Amino acid sequence: MENKHKLVIIVGSVRDGRFGPVVASWVADQAHAHGGFDVEVVDLAEVEIPLALPAESPKYAGDGYPRPAGMAALTSALEGADAFVIVTPEYNHSYPASLKAAIDWHFTQWTAKPVAFVSYGGAAGGRHAVLHLENVLTELHAVTIRDGLAFPNYFTGWQDGRPLDSGAAGYAKTLLDQLSWWAGALRTAREVAPYPA
Numbered sequence: 666m667e668n669k670h671k672l673v674i675i676v677g678s679v680r681d682g683r684f685g686p687v688v689a690s691w692v693a694d695q696a697h698a699h700g701g702f703d704v705e706v707v708d709l710a711e712v713e714i715p716l717a718l719p720a721e722s723p724k725y726a727g728d729g730y731p732r733p734a735g736m737a738a739l740t741s742a743l744e745g746a747d748a749f750v751i752v753t754p755e756y757n758h759s760y761p762a763s764l765k766a767a768i769d770w771h772f773t774q775w776t777a778k779p780v781a782f783v784s785y786g787g788a789a790g791g792r793h794a795v796l797h798l799e800n801v802l803t804e805l806h807a808v809t810i811r812d813g814l815a816f817p818n819y820f821t822g823w824q825d826g827r828p829l830d831s832g833a834a835g836y837a838k839t840l841l842d843q844l845s846w847w848a849g850a851l852r853t854a855r856e857v858a859p860y861p862a
């Protein structure tokens with residue numbers, strides 16, 4: 666496909682022994698198979714993300730925002746992205762602090778771009794985490810995608826790096842189709858006129 670959209674898949678968990686990279690790797694495989702994206706996986710465990718933010722908000726600071734050197738690759742990936750998939754577990758009925766910190770260090774990089782979610786966890790499959798993320802990303806003027814993928818009780822539902830649910834690849838295709846549509850529509854819109862944030 667010509668003119669592929671730049672897709673950034675974010676691994677939201679950073680703890681020792683995490684499952685997140687397994688899910689992200691499978692999502693990346695689905696995105697490659699879809700064919701509409703140039704795919705980059707960004708692992709927050711490899712990014713320097715201090716909890717203490719600078720005095721000014723990134724919403725107003727522009728390119729001069731004083732981020733740490735170890736965050737540059739993340740910032741550049743977010744900046745260049747046409748679309749995102751956030752891979753998140755559920756921690757205490759929300760999403761991990763690593764993800765919140767990574768989001769809060771940026772602002773314009775999310776604006777007028779589509780975000781889809783792939784979650785996993787216990788019985789709720791990360792449902793609470795995604796609800797919270799949708800709320801937060803709306804503040805950043807991102808557009809959240811209706812169809813998501815949720816993997817409840819992932820510890821019994823995955824084997825050899827892939828979900829046992831034979832329908833999962835089909836659900837991923839639907840998610841990626843919607844994400845691709847929004848990525849194209851919003852990229853055109855951003856090119857035609859600056860978003861009035």
Ligand SMILES: Cc1cc2nc3c(=O)[nH]c(=O)nc-3n(C[C@H](O)[C@H](O)[C@H](O)COP(=O)(O)O)c2cc1C
Nearest residue numbers: 678680683684685754755756757758786787788789
């Ligand atoms: C601090 C913490 C809180 C958790 N809270 C929840 C929860 O509220 N709901 C849930 O379904 N699973 C919860 N879990 C289980 C996680 O979903 C599970 O451990 C998952 O593997 C975490 O993702 P990760 O391995 O990528 O870090 C929690 C795990 C941790 C470490």
